[in-house]
Amino acid sequence: MKAVLVTGSSGDIGSSICQALAAEGWSIYLHYHSNQQRITDMMQEFQERYPNQEFIPIKADLVEENAVEMLTSQLFSLNAVVFAHGTTEYGLLDALTPERMDYLWKMHVKTPILITQATQSKIHKSNQGRIVFISSVYGEMGSSNEVFYSTVKGAQLAFVKAYSKEVASWGITVNAVSPGAIKTHMNTHFSLNDLEELESDIPVGRLGEPSEISFWVKQLLKPDSAYMTGQTLTVSGGWLK
Ligand SMILES: NC(=O)c1ccc[n+]([C@@H]2O[C@H](COP(=O)([O-])OP(=O)(O)OC[C@H]3O[C@@H](n4cnc5c(N)ncnc54)[C@H](OP(=O)(O)O)[C@@H]3O)[C@@H](O)[C@H]2O)c1
Secondary structure: OOEEEEEOOOOHHHHHHHHHHHHOOOEEEEEEOOOHHHHHHHHHHHHHHOOOOOEEEEEOOOOOOOHHHHHHOOOOOOOEEEEOOOOOOOOOHHHOOHHHHHHHHHHHHHHHHHHHHHHHHHHHHOOOOEEEEEOOHHHHHOOOOOHHHHHHHHHHHHHHHHHHHHHHHHOOEEEEEEEOOEOOHHHOOOOHHHHHHHHHHOOOOOOEOHHHHHHHHHHHOOHHHOOOOOOEEEEOOOOOO
C-alpha cells in the first residue's frame, strides 16, 4: 500500500492535498499542529469513503527540538512526503528579531530537511519515492514586508534543486509547487480593498483555490512523473512571473 506523510494536513492547502491523495488510493499520515478537529473530521470522512486505506494522525510542533524524532518514530512504510505546513511573518526587516528568524528557519527549512534525512531510507526502499515542498512564489521573486519568509521559501527551492540530484538514481523525485495567492486561512487578514488590489495584479484576475495546488501535487506523486525532478511548478495565475 502506498503511504504519504502530509505535513500541515490541517491547513487549507494541506487538507486539499489529503483529499486529492486519498481519492487516488494513498494511505496518509496526517500531520497537524493545533487543529485536531479538522483532522478528526477528515479521518472520519476518509475511513468511511476509503475503508481499505490507512489514515494516521500525528501531532507535532515542527519548530520544537524533539519534533523530528517524535514525528518520524510514528512512520512505518513511506513512499512520499509532502511538506505543506507553515506560516509567514509580516513586517519590515529591521523589526525582525533573531528569535522569529530562527522560528521561520526551523519551520520551513531545518525541520523539513531533518525529516527528509530521517525518512530517506524508508523512501528509498519504496523504489519510487516522491518529495514535494509547498514553497511560494515569494521564494522565487521576493516580497518586501515578508523578506525573511521569502528567504526561507527560496531556501526550500535551492534544497529541492540540490537534493534531487543526490537521490535521482534511486528513483526518488524532489520537486516544489510554488503557489501565488491562494484562498486560505493564511490570507484572511486582507481587507476587501486589499483583495481587490491584489486580484487586479493577478493576470488570471482572482486568488487561487487550494484544489488548484493539490491538483499538481497529485500529478507529481504519480509513477508517470518519474522523469520530473529538481523543478519548481509555479501556480500563481501568472502573478509575479
Ligand atoms: N495561502 C497562500 O496564499 C500561500 C501562498 C504561497 C505559499 N503558501 C504556503 O502553503 C503552505 C500552507 O499554507 P496554507 O495557506 O494552507 O495555510 P493554513 O491554512 O494557515 O495552514 C497552515 C498549516 O501549517 C501548520 N502549522 C502552523 N504552525 C505550525 C507549527 N509550529 N508546527 C507544525 N505545523 C504548523 C498548521 O497546523 P494547525 O492548523 O494544526 O495549527 C496548518 O496545518 C505554507 O507553507 C505556506 O507558506 C501559501
